[in-house]
Amino acid sequence: ESDEINVCVTGAAGQIGYAFLPLLLTGQCFGDKKINLRLLDVPQAESILQGVELELQDGAYPLLKSIKTGSDETALFKDVDVAVFIGGFPRKPGMERKDLLTINGNIFKKQGQALNTVAKKNCKSLVVANPANTNCLILAETAKSIPKQNFSALTRLDHNRAISQIALKAGCSITDVKNVIIWGNHSTTQYPDVNHGTVLGKRIRQFINDEAYLNNAFIERVQKRGGEVLAARKNSSVMSAANAVKDHLHDWYFGTKAGEFVSMGVYSDGSYGIPNGLIFSYPVTCANFNYQIVQGLHLDEFSKEKIRITTEELLSEKADAFSP
Ligand code: NAI
Known part of the structure; x- marks a missing residue:
């Protein structure tokens, strides 16, 4: 090599x-x-x-x-x-x-x-x-x-934002939070999903024990974080975006840690019922500059509905982009 x-x-x-x-x-x-x-x-x-x-x-x-x-x-x-x-x-x-x-x-x-x-x-x-x-x-x-x-x-910035919000809420460090997922589009329809993640080895929902927060404020905050930064800084996210680019490339190239996944927008292959031929943010594991979409995660009705919304948006972007 x-x-x-x-x-x-x-x-x-x-x-x-x-x-x-x-x-x-x-x-x-x-x-x-x-x-x-x-x-x-x-x-x-x-x-x-x-x-x-x-x-x-x-x-x-x-x-x-x-x-x-x-x-x-x-x-x-x-x-x-x-x-x-x-x-x-x-x-x-x-x-x-x-x-x-x-x-x-x-x-x-x-x-x-x-x-x-x-x-x-x-x-x-x-x-x-x-x-x-x-x-x-x-x-x-x-x-x-x-x-x-x-x-x-790149949906790693959204992924990092989600990890960070959970760590802040849980009062623990970043490395204590694992396996949050960003599904779908890098836009306000993205679905930040905590259902498969852990804090200090315990399920996030159990550890945080605040369904109203996790199902509403948390999701909205991550979805709209770009706007929050823009309003405060009077400029878009730059430092955090560059850091996410670095994380994305590093993990794709060197691989994810055993038992851990990250979020990447990748070409959909039908996994989780998403139509083929969209670039969709999925949970992935990586090794040797290759990724695999994490399979077999159970999606509840709440998650399915959120994923449907972001899928619709990607389909309509695709239709617009490919129409003459
Ligand atoms: P910027 O405006 O500072 O830089 C964009 C650069 O692209 C400019 O230098 C411009 O001249 C150049 N450019 C425009 N057309 C080009 C072309 N055809 N070929 C080569 N270069 C071209 O913007 P900034 O802040 O660096 O953001 C860059 C992009 O990243 C924006 O589209 C922004 O929306 C996006 N972004 C995406 C994030 C994500 O998580 N996926 C997060 C933050 C920003």
Whole structure:
């Protein structure tokens, strides 16, 4: 196995890119592999991208083997092992959801074509840019020569938010909380599910012993946490998003701990009755840069209804994104 890895980050002139690159370059995703870094952004961001490159030089990162920057997908995706798609078009006031889906859909079609043509055939992709699930679906459907198993969308931030809220409520540490799940879309319809999780080895529902909280305030808080951060910071989630990108890549690559799972948006295979061909957040276990959807979890009526709602939303996003 090579001691180098070719990684492309899109939207690298943006905020999350800026917060993520130091995590990547200090070995927190792929250990001590040397990194051939490719930074992609739009032509208008060229000067910012050059500034980022200057700072990366000044970081004197021992793991940084080479840097290429630019706006040409075909040049920057060449032979990549990992592509992290952070770049996208933001929602502007007055924009309809369909417009956002169409604009980003076109970006992801173009990038999917380039990925399909020049990336390594076992290249792994993580989509962060919103609407993350549907952008990822378009990417996966466009880059047809790369297996569907190689594509994922980021719901790890939601997952981390859920763990953290439970730890705060339980008054315990983060590592005491295990196996919460984010089902569905990275949006306010996501379903943060505590039914299969534990605190200090005890069922979360038993440990917290507050059904009203767990079935209402907890779920809503996690669903709307992005808005809460935005209102307070007058800026979207950046540090926590970059940290989640790092966690997602680290666990996918190195594997999850025995008996533990994490949430990832992945290509649905019919598990839990979700229609095939959606990028859906599931509980997964990982090993050797592969994931498996956790099977056999019992879903009660409450959970089924929540999952139905987020599935409907993903189906309608898909319909909008794929309609001419
Ligand atoms: P930002 O606006 O600071 O950066 C986005 C960058 O993407 C900009 O530099 C822009 O020029 C670039 N870009 C736009 N079109 C591009 C294209 N076609 N190719 C390459 N680059 C392109 O935004 P920020 O804060 O870094 O967020 C990035 C994305 O991540 C947004 O879509 C945001 O909604 C999403 N996000 C997703 C989260 C998740 O949990 N999945 C959490 C937080 C943010």
